[in-house]
Amino acid sequence: MIKRKNKKNDTQSVEPRYPGIQTAMDGSAAVVEMETAGGEAAGAYPITPSTQMGEGWAAARAAGKLNVNGRPLLFFEPEGEHAAAAVTAGMSMTGLRATNFSSGQGIAYMHESLYAAVGKRLTYVLNVAARAMTKHALNVHAGHDDYHAVDDTGFFQLFAKDVQGIADLNLIAHRIAELALNPGLVAQDGFLTSHVIETLRLPERELIREYLGDPADMIESPTPAQKLTFGDTRRRIPEMFDLDYPALLGPVQNQDSYMQGVAAQRPFYFDHVEALTDQAMREFEELTGRKYERATGYRLDDAEWVLVGQGSLVSNAEAVADYLREERGLKVGVLDVTMFRPFPADRITKLLRGKKGVTVLERTDQPLAVDNPLLREIRAAMAKAVETGRANGGHAPHPGLPSIDASDVPEFYSAGFGFGSRDLQPADLVLAVENMLPEGIGQRFYYLGIDFIREGTNLPKLEIWQEKLLDAYPDLAGKALIPERDINLLPKDAITLRIHSVGGWGAITTGKNVVLTSHELCGYHVKANPKYGSEKKGQPTTFYGILSHEPVRLNGELQSVNVVLSPDPNVFGNSNPLAGLEPGGVFVIQSERSPEELWASFSPAARQLIRERNIRVFGLDAFKIASEEASDPELRYRMQGTAFLGAFFRASPVMEREELDEKTLFEGIREQIQKKFGHLGERVVEDNVRVIRRGFDEMYEVEIPEETVVGSEVMAEAAVGAIPTLMDHPNQLPGIGNQGRFWEQVCSLCGIDQDVIADPFAAISAIPAATSAVRDMSDIRFEVPDFIASKCTGCSQCWTQCPDAAIPGVVNSVEDIILSAIRTAQNGASLDRIQSVSGNLAREARKVLKAVPFTTFGDTVSTAYKNLVEKLPWDAERKKALDEEFAAVYSVLADFPLAKTVPFFDVQESKEKGAGGLLSITVNPEACKGCNICVDVCADGALVTAHQTDELLDQLRRNWVMWENLPDTPDRFINIRSIEEGIGVLPSLLLKKENYRTMAGGDGACRGCRR
C-alpha cells in the first residue's frame, strides 16, 4: 500500500497497479525470472556464485520459455568470460535485449571488453553476484572486489540490498540502459543474496511488458544528443549493427580523432545517466509502489550517527539502527548507496550534511589507496560541496551539489568487513556506532569480524606468538574491533533452524524445502541460506533458516537457534551442533542406535549442556530410510537429508503454532516436492514424499536420564590434538613451508573450532606440503572396503585406481611382517621371547604358506606358531610366557590384510627360495572417503563393501598403526613389470611408501555430486 499526495495536498492510499506476486526465492532465481521474462539473449560463462543465473536462463531456454514479448530466448556459452562479454555485446549491437551473468575473476577477465561496450553505447545489463577476488587465496564468496573492478569502465552500477531489490533493480537497470544508451551492471552479494531465499513481491510479467516495452518499439529519443544522432524517434534498442544500414563501430583512431570521442561521451551521454536513472526509478515506483533512489536514507532525517554501505549489509544496519534508537536512544541512520556509478554525489552530500559521525562499511580493501572506494568518493563529493559552499553565493563551481560549510562535514570512519562472506553480526555494527560516539575509541580504520590478537587465549603457543607480534606491531589489537557479546535482533516470533550436514548429502535441498513449504503453508516471511566452502568432498555443510510472520532483515550466521537438524551423525567431530541452541530447543540427529546408545554416544559436555538447557533430543535413522526407499541407490546419500524434512515438521513448533494438521502439511510438502523434482518424473517425487513421511513417523525421542558429569570430563574436550606423523619431522626449515608451525597456528586452532588470527603468515596463506594428512574422513563415510585375503591376486587395480591414495599396497618379506607385528604389539611391553624366535617363526610360516591353501596370514602364523612351539626344547613355564607374547603379536596380525599372491610370492619363490613376499592392502582410515571405487575395480572379489561400525573403524585404525610400522617395499618387488607377472610400472612404483606418501590429499571430489 503506498500513500500518494492528491491535488489538495492531503494523502490517500492508492493501490499500485503492479504490487507484485508474494513468493519466496533466492536472488539468483529472481534475476532469472526477470531476465527470462524481459530479456531476449544471454551470453554467459559459468562462474561461482553467478552460475545459477546462467543455468536458470539456459534451463528456461531449453524448456522453450517465451519472454513477455512472445519471443524465444537465445543463449550462447563461449569458452570464457572475455568471450562472453563480446558475445553479449554482439547480441546487444543487433538490437536484442541482452544480458550477461558473472562474478569475481570472470569480471576481471572481461574487464577490457566492458570499455568497448560503453563506447559503442550498448544497452546490455551485466548481472553480478559480487565475489571476492583471488588475492592471497581463492575465495568464491561475497566481496565487492569485482564490483569495484569496473568502476572506471563507464558502466553504470547498481547494488541491491536484498532479493526484492535485485528483482526490481534488474528491471530498472534495463530501463536506464535503454534510455541512456549506456550499459549497466546490477549486483547482489554473492551467496549472501544470490543464494539466500527471501520473501518478495515478484514483479508481474504484465509489469515487465509495460515497463520495459518491446526492444523493437519506436520511442521518442530521450535526450537532445540522441535526437541529433538518431532523430526524434529511435528503436528502443538501436540496431547498431545492421546489415541493411551498415556502419563500422570501434575503429582505430589516432591522435587527431580519439580524444574528441572520449570527451564527447561526457556531455552527450554520461551526463544524462543521472536524470534518466531518476526517471526510470520514478516510473517504476508509479507502477509498483516500490521506491528506489540512487542513494537511499533510512531514518536519516534526525540521525547524528550514520552507517553507510551497499548490498546485504544494509538491511542488517537498518535493524541495528532501530535497535540503538529504541534501546539506547542513539539517533542512528543508514545510507544505502544503491548506485555507485554515476556516483550520487548530489544526494549523498545532502543526506550526510551536518551529521556528527559517518562510518563507511566496505566489503573490499584497497590498502594502497587513500581510502577504500566508497569512502573515497564520499569524501571527494563532500569536498566539492564545501568548494560550492566557499563560493558563498558566487558562481557555483559544482552545479547540482549543495552548498556545505566545512563544519557540516561529518567525521568519517572506515570499516572493512565481510571479505569472502566473513560473517558480520549485529553486535559488530553496534560496535561501529559506539566507535564514533564521544566516549568511543574513535578508530578511523578497522576491520570487523576478525581478530589480530585473541585476548585471553589459554593456548600457550598462540600466546607466545601473539607476544612476538605485539613486540613488532604494538598497535595490532586495535586494527580489529571485537564485540564482547552477541545481540539477537531477530523478530520475536522467529523460529530458527540450523542444519549440519555433509557436502553432497542433500541438506541444502532439504533446508530450502523446509523454508519454502513453511512459507507456502503458513505465510511466513523466510530467510534461508547455506554455508559451505568450495572444497566440497565430504566437508561439513551448514544451512540456516528463519521463519517469522515479521519481515526478517538479518542474514548473518545465526547465533541462537530453536531447531538443529543433523543429518551428519558425526557432527560433534567437526563442530558443536548444540552451540546457540535455545533452552527448550530441539536437536534431531542421524542415528542407527537405540535411544540409550545414542545418549551414551554424546560426550559428557554435550550431555551436560542438553540437560542444562532442557533440550529435547531425537534420533532418526534417515540413512536406513533412504536406503530402503530410494529407487536409485546413487540417491541414498542425497535422500538421507530429505527424511529430515519430515523430522523438522514433527519436532519444531511450526505445526502446533500454526495449527497445521498432518493432511494439510503433507499436501503442502507434496506440492513443494512436485515443483522441485516434478521434471525428474513421478517416481522421484513419490520416493521423496515417502522418505519425508517416514522421517516424520520414525523419529524417536531420547529420554534424558539424570546423571552427573564431572568437570574434568567436560574440560578434556578442548584439548589440541597431536600433530599427524606425516607432518612431524625434525629439523624443519622455518618459514612458509614449515609443517610444525602450520600445525600450531592453523590446524590445531581449527581442530578446537577456533579461527586463525590475522598474522603475517595469514597474509601469504601458504600451506606446507602434506598438511592434508590432517583431514580425517573417518566420520564422513558410512562404508569402507573390506579385504578378503584368499581372493586377492595382486592385480594392483585397487591401489592404482583409488582416487584418494587411501588403499596403499606394500609388499614385505614374512620376516619383516612378523618383526613389524612385534614392534606394533610391543607398546612399551617387553616381547623378548617372541623376538628371539621370530626368524624361526617366519621360516615355519613360509613352509605353511607353501603347504596349506592360503586363507589369511593370521591362520598361517597361528599354524606356524603351533609347529614351532612343538619343536622348541623349552620348559612349560617359558612356553607359557611365549604363548602370552605370541597372543599379543597374533592380535595384530589376525585381521591385518595380507595376501599370498602369484606375482609377489609364487613367482619370487620360484626364482629364489625365501624371496617371496606378502602383499598388504591396507585402508588408510583417515583418507578413505568410502567411494567404493576400489570395490568396483576389484575383479577378483577380494574387496567388498562393509558397513562401518565403531569396531570396524577401530580395527582399521589398529591396522594402520601396523602399516606405519611395516618397512617400505624392497626394490626386488619394484622391478616386477613383465606382462606375465601382471604388474606394470605405475603399480610397481606405487608399492613404495615414499611414492604413496607424496599423494596425501586425494582427489578433492565431492562424494555426493562427484564434482
Ligand code: SF4
Ligand atoms: S584387492 Fe582386488 S584389486 Fe586389489 S590387488 Fe587384490 S585382487 Fe587386485
Ligand code: SF4
Ligand atoms: S573406498 Fe574409495 S577412497 Fe576408500 S580406499 Fe576404496 S577407492 Fe579409495
